[in-house]
Amino acid sequence: MKQLAFLFLCFASFVSAAKTDLPLGKWIDSAERILRAQTSASVLKMNINKAEYQRDFTLLVLTDDRDEAQKVMVRMLGPALWRGNMTLKVDERISFFEPRNKRTTVMSSSMLASSWMGSHFSNDDLMRETDLAQHYAYSAQKAWDKDTRNYHLVELTPLPSAPVVWGKVLYTLYIEEGRVYPEQVTYFRRKDDPKPERTLTYSDIKNMDGMKVPTMMEMRVTDKPDEYTRMHYQKIKFNTDLAASKFSEQAFL
Amino acid sequence: MIHKLALRNLLRNKRRSSLTSVIIVFAFSMMILFMGLSDGGHKAMIDIGVRMGLGHIIVQHDSYSDDPALQHLIAEPEQLIAQIKQQHPTLTAVTRLRVDALIQAGRHGVALTISGVQPNKESQVSAIADQKAIIAGKTLAQFTNDQHMQRLSGIVIGETLAKNLEVRIGDTVTITAKPASGADLARSAFMVAGIFKTGLHELDTFWAEVPLISLQTLLEVPNYASQIALYSQANPETLAVTTQQLKTTFSTYDVQPWQTAAPELYSAVTLDAAGMYLLMLIVYVVVAVGILNTVLMSTFRRQKEFGMMIALGSRASTVSKVVLLEAVYLSAFSLSIGLALGLWGHYHFATEGLNFKEVFGTAMEAGGVLLPEKFYSILDTSKLTLSVLFVFLLTIIVTLIPAIRAGHRSPLAATQDA
Amino acid sequence: MIKLTKINKIFADKHQSFHCLKDIDLSIGQGEFTVIAGPSGSGKSTLLNIMGMLDKPTSGNFLFDEKDVAQFSSNKLADIRRDKIGFVFQAYNLMPVLTALENTEMIMEFSGVSKKERKQRAIETLEAVGLGEFKNRFPAQLSGGQQQRVAVARAIAAKPLLVIADEPTANLDSQSTESLLDLMVSLNEKLGITFIFSSHDPRVIERAHRVIHLQDGKVMRDEQLADMSAGHPQAAMSS
Incomplete structure (x- = not known):
């Protein structure tokens, strides 16, 4: 009897697991936010490798997700030429600050398409940071285990009328010790496209401020295999109480 | 002698x-x-x-020429058209909404002008919306008329733009623009219904047309328009007279003949x-x-x-x-x-x-x-x-x-x- | 008809002046057949030009039909030339684009004579000079002598009082010269037209009734060679 009940439980849990009750949306959301928590303050090195040029920046990044209006502040720490440049995003409004001529530019829709600081990320990427958690329908494709990690491959397809530019996104994430980690995100232009247009890879798991997080993000464009943009986190502080004033244009001056 | x-x-x-x-x-x-x-x-x-998104006579809000912002749109354009046609029944009138926006597909994005049009009416007067200009897919009118089951509104874009965005017929693109409510950005998805070629670089690279209603929705300006374009078969002298009459009758609006609306052409x-x-x-x-x-x-x-x-x-x-x-x-x-x-x-x-x-x-x-x-x-x-x-x-x-x-x-x- | 008193003509330009006619006193009456004789440079042509009102004297008095010519406007002078004087030049007498008949009619056309009348008169005149059958020929199709005859026909068809001819036989052979002279003499006798012409050809001079010898711009001699017919009073003569 006990065996039967156990079997039944297993069966039930198996069935329930097989149902699309997997919290895919929540997993994607958690994976996307892994480096943000409620608030974060990080120093990272950005290395851009393009055919036309190579750049190395050191950035200070502050994020604050405590309110509806998410805030991001990026300040260039180096090299000297760009030191002091700042990008501020409050909800959907992005503004740039150039210390040399003390000019603040509010981003218009036409600037969305241009790349952010010459990298493989666009200003729009900066804007749509949490897009993947919102406008897509999720479908579990595969699941496998490796070591202590429980991997899942999730296919994201845009909801009807969703204002998104990707026809399909394949998200590889894993769950370890109860937390969701992103491993790779491949972006496809059209659902049936055999090749992705770009790929974002997370790696180099380290302990930062008591949390295990991937500290390396690399974006590659399929058509240009020799190019990449890497963001390498040097140090991060999570959940400090960041003053709201840090996320305003007054902070520019 | x-x-x-x-x-x-x-x-x-x-x-x-x-x-x-x-x-x-x-x-x-x-x-x-x-x-x-x-x-x-x-x-x-x-x-x-005149047929390239212009018109023989253009009617706009008084301040639109100086500042084409969403505050300077014509309210209730259909009513205005009715009034105009009462005085001049031989004119053909179309309503348009114009905005500078961003179109994105995949990792590509291009800043361009979006023209919201009435697909069936526009195809009668415009060389862009015309069947002859379409080199792939359908005209906006055909797409919109076939729409019944389609969720997304259609968009027609220029050939060069299509190349730059690497899009094909049936792909989804997003249009991002600043809406009237003051929020920074509004965004909608559109399906590429057709690709046109006019031979004019500016149009083929930086122009797209969508249904008027879709654009009004995106910009949060229901029942507003940037311009009413009037087309006529008359000769230049008669046209000048008509323009003058319209200017007098509709003095609160900015009525321009094509010569001032398109000075480069002139x-x-x-x-x-x-x-x-x-x-x-x-x-x-x-x-x-x-x-x-x-x-x-x-x-x-x-x-x-x-x-x-x-x-x-x-x-x-x-x-x-x-x-x-x-x-x-x-x-x-x-x-x-x-x-x-x-x-x-x-x-x-x-x-x-x-x-x-x-x-x-x-x-x-x-x-x-x-x-x-x-x-x-x-x-x-x-x-x-x-x-x-x-x-x-x-x-x-x-x-x-x-x-x-x-x-x-x-x-x-x-x-x-x- | 013509009375010249102390007529002088001086040709002057920037560099020099030439006193061509010196104090000429002369009278010519109606019906005369007079030759102005003299070597070249004597002023024959100049004198004829003045008498024909083609040129104005520098000083002196010219009465034509007892009227002072100096008072006339150029239009009036043209009218007198048209109506009262006929010209026969040494060469280039005829309009090359007009036929002999049309050339003959020309002056009458200027005067406004009716088409029918002038055609009739022209034909008659051409026949009188013996060129009736050539009336539709162009000057290029006529010999030198024939051309001069047409010129004479033209000159008299308009019924002038006076015909002025400047060396009319100079370019003609002796036979044509004779016949032209015969013609002019008979016209003078029959119609009473005054003829004044210049020449240095002795054969011409001997046919004249009166010869005025000119030398260096002065009248040297004024000879009466034959009776003037047609009953016109003779002018006084100087010696």
Whole structure:
């Protein structure tokens, strides 16, 4: 009897697991936010490798997700030429600050398409940071285990009328010790496209401020295999109480 | 007798008279030919230009020209159209909403102008929305009419834009723009319904059309429009009158004829027309010089003859009249033939049209407008008549002084030795 | 008819002046057949030009039909030349684009004579000079002598009072010279037209009734060679 009940439980849990009750949306959301928590303050090195040029920046990044209006502040720490440049995003409004001529530019829709600081990320990427958690329908494709990690491959397809530019996104994430980690995100232009247009890879798991997080993000464009943009986190502080004033244009001056 | 003398004198030196005549015939007939082709070309340019998202008359909010912001839109455009059509029922009216926005597909993004149109109405007047301009997919009208099951509104984009975005028919793109509510950005998805090619770089790379309602929704301006475009079949003079009437009746709006709404087109046309006037000037000079040369040469040789006439008792005015008549007959004869030839050429091009591509190898773009491959010669009768009269008058003016001087030859010239 | 008193003509330009006619006193009456004789440079042509009102004297008095010519406007002078004087020049007498007939009619056309009448008169005159059958020929198709005859026909067809001819036979052969002279004499006798012409040809001079010898711009001699017919009073003569 006990065996039967156990079997039944297993069966039930198996069935329930097989149902699309997997919290895919929540997993994607958690994976996307892994480096943000409620608030974060990080120093990272950005290395851009393009055919036309190579750049190395050191950035200070502050994020604050405590309110509806998410805030991001990026300040260039180096090299000297760009030191002091700042990008501020409050909800959907992005503004740039150039210390040399003390000019603040509010981003218009036409600037969305241009790349952010010459990298493989666009200003729009900066804007749509949490897009993947919102406008897509999720479908579990595969699941496998490796070591202590429980991997899942999730296919994201845009909801009807969703204002998104990707026809399909394949998200590889894993769950370890109860937390969701992103491993790779491949972006496809059209659902049936055999090749992705770009790929974002997370790696180099380290302990930062008591949390295990991937500290390396690399974006590659399929058509240009020799190019990449890497963001390498040097140090991060999570959940400090960041003053709201840090996320305003007054902070520019 | 003076007519007899004049005519026979012309025939006296057949070679000189013929040569002058041929020069005048050639110059004049060419002028007429080019006049017709030039005017025809301009009309074609204007017709096409006006159909590239423009219009013969554009009605906008008073402040829209200076600041095309969402606060300066026309409210309830259909009502305004109804009022306009009451006064001018022959005009065709379309409503449009324009905005600068961002189009994105995959990792590509391009800043461009979006034009929200009424697909069925627009296809009647616009060369962009036209079936002929579509090189892939459907026109916006066809797509929207077939829509029933489709979730996304359609968008038609230019060929170069499609290439730059690497999109195909059926792909989804997003349009991002700043809405009226003051929020920073609003974004909607559209399905690429068709790809057009106008041949004009600006349009093919930075222009897209969507249904008016979709754009109004995105921008949060329901029942508002940037402009009402009016199209007419009337000739330019009538059009000017209509524009003036509209300006007076709808004084709270900004009513512009295409000449001010599209100054580049207008200046291209006027510049070209100026070139034509220059040509006409050259022809006039050629004719004047030709006649003057002939008259001077012939009077120079006949000093004894004129002296004799005076000696025999003719008045100075009689001699002058003979010289003048010679020029008049030569001019009239040459002009008639030149006119006939020119008109024949014009008639040929008025019916057959000139296929620019055949003749010059490429299609011609001028002032940002693509000329249709074929256009027809048009002659303005009053312009033509004035030209003929002017040349005639010129002949007389040019001959006047030599004629007067011929008449005042001393009669002693007749008595001198050969 | 013509009365010249102290007529002087000086030709002057920037560099030099030439006193061509010096104090000429002369009268010629109606019906005379007078030759102005003299070597070249004597002023014959100039004198004829003044008498024919083609040129104006520098000083002196010219009465034509007892009226002072100096008072006449150039239009009035043209009218007198048209109506009262006929000219026969040495050469280039005829309009090359007109036929003999049309040339003959020309002066009458200037005067406004009716088409029918002038055509008739022209034909008659041409026949009188013996060129009736050549009336539709152009000057280029006529010999030198024939051309001069047409010129004479033209000169008299308009019924002038006076015919002035400057060396009319200079370019003609002797036969044509004779016949032209015969013609002019008979016209003078039959119609009473005054003939004043210049020549240095002795054959011509001997046919004249009166010869005025000119030398260096002055009248040297004024000879009466024959009776003037047609009953016109003779002018006084100087020696």
